[in-house]
Amino acid sequence: MFQKASSLRRIGAVLVKELRQLRRDRPTLSMIVMIPLVQLLLFGYAIDTNPKHMPTTLLIKDDSPFARSFVQGLKNTEYFKVDGDTFSEDAAKALLQKGLTQFVITVPENFGRDLVRGQKPAVLIEADAADPTASASALASVSGVVDAVIRSDLSGPLGYLKTKELPFSVMTHKLYNPEGFSRYNIVPGLMGIVLTLTGVMMTALAHTRERERGTMENLLSMPIRPFEVMIGKIAPYMIIGFIQSALIVAAAQILFGVPILGSLSLLSAALLIFIICNLALGFTVSTGAHTQMQAMQFSFALFLPSVMLSGFMFPFFGMPHWAQVIGQALPVTYFIRIVRGILLKGATFAEVLPNMWPLLIFMIVAAIVALKLYRSTLD
8 A cells, every 4th residue: 555655656656757848848838738728729720621702803705784794693602712803815815824723714795695595605614723722613503603693584575585594504624633633633742842841950959969969069169151051951961851752853844744734944943042041941940940840840830821821732712811911921822833833834034033033032131040040049
């Protein structure tokens, strides 16, 4: 009995000691509380497997009541968010190519006249199917819109048009991924996720490990500048990043049949910028971490929103506005758009530029911040 009580006291002493140590480790305690809370908020509010309010561009060449009813019906489904009208087919195609719109809806000339005459005109819906999830539900709702237009507008003298066959049809063209293969969307985006995880974590752990082992003092005694130290440290990880990317691209084409329609040189330039962004973030994380465990925790704290809010797993435009704002602050969001555009759409430099220049600005800012914080750790 005495031994049992003594054993419980020893266990209790160790328990109290661990709780006190955890209380002193503020970063770990914060992660224990914040990570489940962030996951709850993201999955509860930001993530939607049935995305709505997708950006839609109209190409209206007929101003008949039937055309207006059809467009209004699309708006009422809440799947289509009409951002504006354009009368240029080239401009509409450019928006699809750049990923700035999800749908282009074309109502042809004389649509109303042909409908009344029983000539069965067709409305064209072009969808960016590079992400099949983003367009599947919206396209499935179109048949209900057609039925609503027939019931509301084809009445009275036009009732004779309500036959077994629809008086007008809707043609859908799924661009860039007509078969709707999810691997075409996931595998290219995986490049950005892998580089984010490994780039940030490897750099943060390596720098923190040096401080823990005391080898940082050796650098302080050497006639070398902080900028030179930083370049020398990130160079090996840049090479590793390019090797990882080459393996993913090769596997994407050989194992998964993902097309490579664009320039690999352009992809390499984007890769260089993105890898530097992640390595600079890793250096920044390491300056705030005192142990390797803290560096890993900080890295995962950055990794979680990168997966959830970048458009990798869930359609970006289907998220609420506040989640899109956070996603636009992440470099992986722009890189995923670039790599999907180059591989699946054959995007040129001009077409990836809207996503390239934010990535470039982020790289410059992150490098300056990392260098400044790194210099302070050396001093």
